[in-house]
Amino acid sequence: MPEIVTISDPDDERIADYRALTDVELRTRWEPPHGLFIAEGELVLRRALRAGYEPRSFLVDVKRVDQLDDLAGAAPVYAASQDVLEATTGFHVHRGVLASFRRKPLPTAEEVLGPARRVAVLEGLNTHTNLGAVYRSAAALGIEGVLLSPNCADPLYRRSVRVSMGEVFAVPYARLEPWPAALDRVRAAGFTLLALTPAEDAVPIQRLTAEQRARPALLLGAEGSGLTRAAQGASDVRVVIPMSHRVDSLNVAAAAAVAFWELVRD
Ligand SMILES: C[S@@+](CC[C@H](N)C(=O)[O-])C[C@H]1O[C@@H](n2cnc3c(N)ncnc32)[C@H](O)[C@@H]1O
Numbered sequence: 001m002p003e004i005v006t007i008s009d010p011d012d013e014r015i016a017d018y019r020a021l022t023d024v025e026l027r028t029r030w031e032p033p034h035g036l037f038i039a040e041g042e043l044v045l046r047r048a049l050r051a052g053y054e055p056r057s058f059l060v061d062v063k064r065v066d067q068l069d070d071l072a073g074a075a076p077v078y079a080a081s082q083d084v085l086e087a088t089t090g091f092h093v094h095r096g097v098l099a100s101f102r103r104k105p106l107p108t109a110e111e112v113l114g115p116a117r118r119v120a121v122l123e124g125l126n127t128h129t130n131l132g133a134v135y136r137s138a139a140a141l142g143i144e145g146v147l148l149s150p151n152c153a154d155p156l157y158r159r160s161v162r163v164s165m166g167e168v169f170a171v172p173y174a175r176l177e178p179w180p181a182a183l184d185r186v187r188a189a190g191f192t193l194l195a196l197t198p199a200e201d202a203v204p205i206q207r208l209t210a211e212q213r214a215r216p217a218l219l220l221g222a223e224g225s226g227l228t229r230a231a232q233g234a235s236d237v238r239v240v241i242p243m244s245h246r247v248d249s250l251n252v253a254a255a256a257a258v259a260f261w262e263l264v265r266d
Helices: 013-018 024-034 042-050 062-068 082-089 109-113 128-140 158-163 183-188 210-214 229-233 252-264
Strands: 004-006 036-040 055-061 077-080 097-102 119-122 145-148 173-175 192-196 216-220 237-240
Touching (some): 013 055, 013 082, 013 097, 024 036, 036 042, 036 158, 042 055, 042 097, 055 062, 055 082, 062 077, 062 097, 109 145, 109 173, 109 183, 119 128, 192 210, 216 252
Parallel strands (some): 055 077, 192 216, 192 237
Antiparallel strands (some): 036 097
C-alpha cells in the first residue's frame, strides 16, 4: 500500500494543484505556465503513466484508496472525503480519482512529422471536447501526429484529456508557428496539405489521387468559422466529405473521423 495522507481542509496547500478545476479560464491560464495538467479517472491516469508522464500527486476519494495501491512511491497519495474533494475542485468527483502530472517539453513540428505517414493539422480548435474527440479518432484511425495552430486550445486541459480517453498522450503533437506560413514546413517534410472544407466546389474526398493520399496532412478548422482563407490558400487541395440533405457541415470531430478513416483504409 502507498502511504496515504488524509486531507481534511479543502485549502490545504498540498492539494493546491486541484483547486477550482471548473474555472476553465483560470485553469487554462495557470496550468501550462506551471508545467502541470490534471487527469481524471483511473483509466486516464494510468494511460498518462504508461506514456511516461511523471505524477506530482494523486488525490483520491477516501473510499477508493485501494484503487491506487500499486502506485506506491510514484507520488504522494492524498485522500479526502467527497465533501472536501468537492470544496477544493468545485465539482462532485464521481470518478473518485484525480492526478496532477508534470508536462513534458513539446517536440518540434519536424520531430512529429519525420516518422509519420499521416498527420492532422488543426486550426483554431478552441473547444476542448472537440479537441479531445479528434485525438481519440486520430489514435484509433492511424493518424500519427497532430500539429496545432497557435490559437488552438490546450490538449492537456482536463476536459480534452477526458474526452480523448487519454489518447492525447498517445499521439505526438506540436505547435506550428508562425501561422499559416509554417504550413510550408509540413509540405517540405513531404506531406500533401489537404484542407477539409464543406464547400461544394472542393474535391470529394473519395476522388483524391493515389499521390494526394500517399502522405496526407489533413487540415481541419473550428466550429463556426471553419478554416481561414489563408490556411485554405496555403494548402494543396481543398477536400469535401460530400453530405446529403443540404446539411451545412459536419461537426469537426465527426469530419475528422470520416476523413481519417477514408485516408487510412488503403
Ligand atoms: C463545423 S465545420 C465549419 C463550418 C464552416 N461554416 C465552414 O464553412 O467551414 C468545422 C470543420 O469541420 C470540417 N468539416 C465539416 N464538414 C465537412 C465536410 N462536409 N467536408 C470536409 N470537411 C468538413 C472542416 O475542416 C471545418 O473547418
